[in-house]
Amino acid sequence: MQKYSIFNLVKNAFANHQNWDLAWKDPTPKKEYDVVIIGGGGHGLATAYYLAKEHNITNVAIIEKGWIGGGNVGRNTTIIRSNYMHDDNALFSEFGMDLWRKMSQDLNYNVMFSPRGIINLAHSDAQMNVYARRGNSMRLNGIDAVLLNREQVREIIPMADFSENVRFPIFGGLMQPSAGTARHDAVAWGYARQADSMGVDIIQNCEVIGFDISGGKINGVRTSRGDIKAKKIGLCVAGSTNVLAEKLNMTLPIETHLLQACVSEPVKPVLDGVVTFGAGHFYISQSDKGEMVMGGDLDGYNSYAQRGNLPTLQHVLTEGIAMMPFLSKLKMLRTWGGIMDMSMDGSPIIDKTHIEGLYLNCGWCYGGFKATPASGWTFAHTIAQDRVHELNSGYSLNRFNTGHLLDEKGLGTKTWIS
Amino acid sequence: MRSQNEFSYGGDATVKRPDLNKEISDQEWDNFVYNRKSLRGKHWELWQHISGCRQWIKVERDTATHEIFMTLKANEEISL
């Protein structure tokens, strides 16, 4: 594989950039693979990469119904963090933070990881107490957390509303300085390019339409481009999990919902970190191009529409303007939506299933982009070794049955209850 | 026509609470509390006219197009 470097950039500039290798190939599907990964989003691509890199399993295909990166990995607002209270979430996410810090070097692809910090705003004394508790839990798990008072928050985000008569005054906030953002497309492309170079077949425009199961064991998938046999199959289809679960005769603790996001026209730099509103659900950051990137609540009812409705957007932006009044002056550039695999406790599932050779990766809710490397790494381990890793042992499918929920916020699919 | 803002969502309307005064397995509770089909296409679901008459209703809606096919009162049975 051609290495991306300043030297190669200069060399190729002399040839008018006509001689670059393709970043990944367009192979015709083989009859059989050791492992088939369904879904060419961030998690599927990362899983294939770590299967090859960590476990030397390279006879692998990624089957993607559209184009790689066309799902949620290309639709999210790119917030990367590990500010969780529960051990299972904290240790898994912090393991991921380490992978994020090394990702550009590891993939030889600039994913523009930018640890610019995240601040969760608090609007009452009670909320400050809750944040102090979460911050302490984070620090016990080796994650950086700083509790900020009102004045310290004002220094970092002077454009927030610090006037006297507001409905939700800013009391302070919890900051994770090492959190940040990355370029989502580059993450998908970087994993794809490396996986391809190690022998993984990336098969696009190929939809999985059924499964070949006999005697409780998986034998392969039926696709729009013919049957493909595989010893092991990993499901990484995010918002399409319920659809494929039905074909497997499984009913999962997952509901499919729609999440919107939007960006404003680009403006001069005003905000260098990520900020979340603590009295509702709204978050904001500024992209490198200058657009304000914003999002918040789910539309609130089961949806496969991939594009949202205005009442929710209006609600979310009202919160935004309450937090940072200057936003009301900005023009909206784009809005879009993605369909989300909302789990019932708000935490994901990375596990084996009752079908031998079939592995499940789903339930990512709002937070699956940041999980991309850790999810790929642990899912590859689960598939290769046929057992879960310590890091994803809390993300079991049967926790709903046994009562070991990982309810970080106690919201699950009904996030509008908060 | 009423604004969508007046309504609040109550989830899958086909899920039934296990019968009272009966031995109920963990699996039955699991299915009632957590497991959902949530498919693409026609979906029977509960809505409440929360900023209006406060009645609960059952609505058959397409989860991809949002087209509404049929509505029932909360106590009317869905005939699938």
Ligand SMILES: Cc1cc2nc3c(=O)[nH]c(=O)nc-3n(C[C@H](O)[C@H](O)[C@H](O)COP(=O)(O)OP(=O)(O)OC[C@H]3O[C@@H](n4cnc5c(N)ncnc54)[C@H](O)[C@@H]3O)c2cc1C
């Ligand atoms: C608006 C929005 C904002 C978000 N913001 C954040 C954020 O700030 N931080 C964060 O951490 N997370 C965020 N998320 C969540 C995150 O994007 C997702 O959890 C994550 O991307 C899901 O994993 P994925 O990348 O593998 O999914 P996807 O990219 O959706 O990949 C799934 C793939 O499976 C394919 N597929 C589906 N069915 C089939 C089939 N039958 N056959 C073959 N292929 C199939 C799809 O085409 C798709 O490409 C956000 C999501 C949205 C929608």
